[in-house]
Amino acid sequence: MKAEMGIELWRTKYHTINGFKQFYRDWQPRDETYLPVLALHGSLTHSGMWIALAEAADSIRMLCPDQRGFGLSEDPGNDSCAEFALDALALGRELLPERYVVMGHSFACSIALEVAHMAAGQVAAVVLIDPVVHTGTPSAAPTEASAPLLRTFATLEEAERHFRETEEGEWAGDMLRCFVQDTMMHDSESGTWRFPYTPARLHRLRAFTSSPENDYNLFKKAEAVRCPCSRFAAV
C-alpha cells in the first residue's frame, strides 16, 4: 500500500460466508465514477494483488476478497469453481450495489465467468486478466508454468529475486518490490516473507483443477455468458 492518503479509502474486514470466515479489502474512492468491480485474485496471490491497481485507478471501487484458503481467509476445504463463485456472489450481494463488474485473474477467470452466469441480472460485464487454460488429458499436471517453490524468504530482496527469475514480463523500476510487498505475507516477528497460502492448499487446488471432476472449463463458461467481456492478454 503506497499512498498514505489511500489507506483511509481501504476498508478491510472479515465476514462469515458459506460457513467460513473470509477476509476482504474494499477500495471506496471519494469520487466513484464507474461501475464497482468485484476483483478475484489468482492462485499465486491474494487480495493484495489489486492494491496498486485500485489506488492508481482511484475512481473505481474495487471489492477484493481473499478467496477461500488464501491470504487471511479460512479454508473450508472445497475447491470447485462453483463454490468459489458462490463465495463471491454472497460477498457482492452483501456489499455491492445491484449492478457490478466481475474481474478475475488467472484461474479466477473461470470463477468470474461462473459468477456472471449465476447472476446475469447483477453482473454488467466481465474482465479477464491472463486466464489459464489447462492442456492435455484431465489427469495431466496443471499447466501453470511458474509454480512457486513453496518456501519462506528471509528478505524482501530474496522474494523479489524469486519472482524475477520465475515470472515473465518486464518489471521496471520498483514495480516488482511493490508487487511482492502487496502479495506476499510478512511475518513481523521473524522478518520473513511467505506465499499467501500453504503448500497443501495450493497443491489441493491444483490437483482439483487438473482432475476429471474439475469445473473450471473456460470455454464452456465463455459460451454461457452473454454480458460484455474484456480480455487482457499477455504476449
Added chain:
Amino acid sequence: MSKRFPLTTEQPFLQAFTPEPKLVVCPRSGHFPTATESESVIEELKRFLVR
C-alpha cells in the same frame, strides 16, 4: 506469449463468447499486467467500464 495460455487457443476462446470480447494485448506484461502495465490496464479498464 503467456506461459499459461497457448497462442493457438486465443481465437477459439474469443469466438466462444457472444458477443466476442474486446482483446487487449499487454506486450510487456507477463502474467501480472495489473502490476507490470498498470497504466495501460487502467486506461482500458476505464474505457470498458463506461460502456
